[in-house]
Amino acid sequence: MKPVSICAWWWLVVLVLGLGPEAQAATDNLNPTGSMEYGVFRSDSLGRDVPYAVSLPPSYATSPERRYPLVIFLHGMFNDERDWEARGVQAALDAARAKGQVGDFIVAIPRGENSFYINAKQGDRYEDAIVRDFLPFVEKRYRTLGTRQGRLIAGISMGGYGALLIAFKHPSLFAGVAAHCAAIFTEVPRPPQSADDRIGLWRYGLATKLYGDPPDAEFFEAHSPLAVARARADAIRTLNIYFDVGSEDRYRFDIGNQRLHETLDAVRVPHEFTLATGGHGWAFLVARSEAAFGFCWRTLAPSVSPGSAKSRRK
Structure with missing residues (x-):
């Protein structure tokens, strides 16, 4: 009889004992480096193909039957889907995995041009492109959980604004929202x-x-995320909400973020808000990455069935 390998023995323990999300994260982090893919999706809302990037967790290639939570991430103005990797955010996510702070989830980043991810008064319909086109595309193309509990939307600057607005308008689609130096007027x-x-x-x-x-x-x-939060307070209480902003934000979006914090407090919507030392942009997000990814994982981990190495679509 051949001896059982250490790797096979460990997965047997996971399956038999029913280890929870924290233990699952530990097994994921044996090889913490994810991989990037780049491609295009068809957006009927925009009438054209749109580039996107996707960050796949390290276990994606080796666990073909496993399904994963999903983060839709929206980039900022004058950026595109490649900035996630180029500006060091993917490296920060790999580092958080290596420390055992997060488990495995997919991150999908569509190109948003300078749209603010809204259906413009006279122009492109980017909110529809995200909700009606990109999200269904990602969940068909990649092995996501396909459940509200397994989805989160996040973004930076313009994308932070877009993430908050889309989450507040479509709370039935997402378990939570995370925004960084959101461009809130x-x-x-x-x-x-x-x-x-x-x-x-x-x-x-x-x-x-x-x-x-x-x-x-x-x-x-x-x-306006402020107005939508006031009008839809009951609906957005179902969301886990996190946002942070730099105290030295050069566009003074710290004022808008502080106002959102006060608005959510006034309508009694639970949330996490941090006014942190720092400026505006990708460097701020990288500096805050442990807190940001920690929030994402705390929100998404319950969607991963305890003890299951192969979370399946419900």
Whole structure:
């Protein structure tokens, strides 16, 4: 009789004893480096093919019957799907896995151009592209759990805004949302009073592209995470909510994030908010990666059946 290998013996222990998510994470982390794939998906909402990236966990290639929780991640302005890897976020996720802080999940990143991921007043329908096109594509193409409990949406800057808005408008699709230095406006941007007000000029120019020229106040409210949170407080209480922002955010989005924190407190929606030392952008996310990925895993881990090495679609 041939001796049983250590690897085979360990998986036998996992299956027999019914180890929970923490133990599952430990086995995942024996080889913590994930892999990246790049491709395109067809978006009927946009009428064209759209590039995307996907981060596959290290066990994906070796466990062909296993299904995984899913994070949809939305990038920021003037970025694209390749920045997840290029800016060090994938490396930070690998590091968190290596430390046993998170288990295995898939991350899918669609290209969002500079859309803010909304159905623009006059322009592309990016919210529909994410909800109606990209999410179904990912769940057909990759081995996801395909359940609300196994899905989370996250994003940075413009993508943080998009993640919050989409989660608040579609809470039945996601177990949670995570946003980093989200680009939240507290009111409709108005024309700046001075040509020296560069941030004011930038904000107003962006608002005219998103909310109409001049910006339509009613349309703005319908796409404000602050207003949607107030209007849909009962529905979004089902979400796990996390957001953080730098105290030195160069666009002053710390003000909008603080206002969202106050708004959620006022309508009694539980959430995690951190005003952290730092600026705006990818370096801030990488610095906060342990807390960010820890939140993602705490939200998604219950979707992985305790003791199951092969979580299946329900």
